[in-house]
Amino acid sequence: MASSFNRCCSPSLQLSSSSQYSESLSHGVLRPFKLNNYSSIFISTTPPGCRDVVVSRMKGFGESMRITRKRELKKPVLIKKLPPLKPGKVSGRLPVPDDIPRPPYVGSDVLPELSMEHQFHDSEGIARIRAACELAARVLDFAGTLVRPSVTTDQIDKAVHQMIIDAGAYPSPLGYGGFPKSVCTSINECMCHGIPDSRQLQDGDTINIDVTVYLNGYHGDTSRTFLCGNVNEATKRLIRATEECLEKGISICKDGASYKKIGKRISEHAERFGYGVVERFVGHGVGKIFHSEPIILHYRNERPGFMVEGQTFTIEPILTMGSVGCITWPDDWTTVTVDGSPAAQAEHTILITRTGAEVLTKSPTMGR
Template sequence: MASSVAASISSCFHGEHLSSSRSSLFSRDTLSFSPFISSGNNSNGKKQFLVLAKRLSGLEEAMRIRREREQRTTNPTKRRTPLRRLKVSPRLPVPDHIQKPPYVSTKVLPEISSEFQIHDEEGIERMRAACHLAAKVLEYAGTLVRPSVTTNEIDKAVHQMIIDNGAYPSPLGYGGFPKSVCTSVNECMCHGIPDSRQLQDGDIINIDVTVYLNGYHGDTSKTFFCGNVNDAAKRLVKVTEECMERGIAVCKDGALFRKIGKRISEHAEKFGFGVVERFVGHGVGTVFHSEPLILHHRNEKPGSMVKGQTFTIEPILTLGTTECITWEDNWTTLTRDGSLAAQFEHTILITATGAEILTKC
């Protein structure tokens, strides 16, 4: 599950400074980016509006034009119906013998831990076990994606597989989250709550799985195709996965965290896609979410990676705007313009020479 970072707005369309590097995960405040608009009268007495926006570089402008052209010329298989909240079934039970994370006993959203999670050999082996299970569960969840299946049915199946393996579904009860998995369909950026909506032919869906096994969390997600998906959606999903892979490729002991965002942004811009700034990767281990917060966009975040450290890289890319809105459930976050969003996520372990992907099957 992604962490949420609020960004401040200056005189630019997108703010350049983070208001807090430790803002609460899954922020309760809907964040939007808006241009500042000043008004006045011209010589004819007519109202004028001046929109102040960030100056685009030649490359950024070319990519924007390319993206707009592709969106106009790509014919979807059918017109999508905007998402809306449907019936959410009751929370599923977890057997008493299964170890539960401490936050389950309260609906209060936990603070992000300030401690980096760096493991000894025993801790690394436990992380490998938790991440391997998460990867297997995600792989199984993907086989369930087809038209007419509900996201609630996916949640139920995932829940059962996790508890059958003696683990706890980490999202369940996290800050009051009511389900065992996040299912984010089409324009949903992340944190979609499974409900009675049936998947439709042409949908894309991100399934975000985290398991808590023997005191350690393993966290991973992937965007899947449902039936016949149009070319624009396929391109978005492919590039999003490539962005994650490029971010992972720069990781090793001593590498700067900001290199991750640079690599991801460079690749996304080649295809005219936006990189969502609000949601970030995070440290993961005995604690579900901790420092470091991993920014997927260009940034000047200080700090270097350390051998034995585990964290997630989980970029979200969009076909249109990166602005977002959050439903009243305080979780489900959509693109403001209804354009598609895709996400991929791996938990990685920093080594002396690179990064070991722990959530790979």
């Protein structure tokens, strides 16, 4: 379940718990300057002796802006326009048996603050989060088999809910900051956090299903974008590129690697196809806590920090065919592209090892 910069945690997560976030850079300081609701640049107050470092940073920023401008000037891909997504009727929350353990946020509709704790695990912890992630992967595969025209996202939610509680687990989104359902279902131009409702899936739709389960005290988090019926080739290419971006991001992960390399690798691959990488929503630490540090940025950045063996977090890029700007509906969750262009997301929970990363939410049927 993605996090963003506009609120404390998912669906919106601040870059830091402090409103005066700053970071040291070779004895200088980078101070945030808000451009809009979704992004920041850093204004340097670095001493003269360190300006070469800042120049390097700003060159990277300039390159990113150049690529963004090139995308904006590129002739748009012409595809059959689907009707704009509209909210349907949302049914009541589904019950969970009393004997199934709940995460600590259940019972309050207040959005939890992002935990500053990086989550590391001993052998027992790894076994538990691996079990939670394996269940999440099985549930996601099952949910994908339900995707077809005329099925409602509410029906998908009910089926997913039942499978999770039958396994003795709790559906993590249910009651998280007031979220009313057990899974997120994001259709077409919806970037993420779509609420299951009475809308029927249509031929040509795409749907991202985001599953998180809480089992034996650990969360496992994963998502994938599925095709409904006859989806146009341009949108299929967007989905394939999104999955490839996720794989590219995972490929550089290992003990000692810097977090910023994830965003660089994802951006490079997305730009090959002219797609935008959404900046508002980010990956996050996951384990005993649903959302924690480290924040994983999917675009070019200079966020400090290095991966450590034994830690777990999600990588979950969102790519768009058009604008990366977004609008959140009055429900405070559903977020759609500002221009109505298609979006796609893919997500895995990974475990950092000495030599690489173990994908804990790998599909048991698809092998990825």
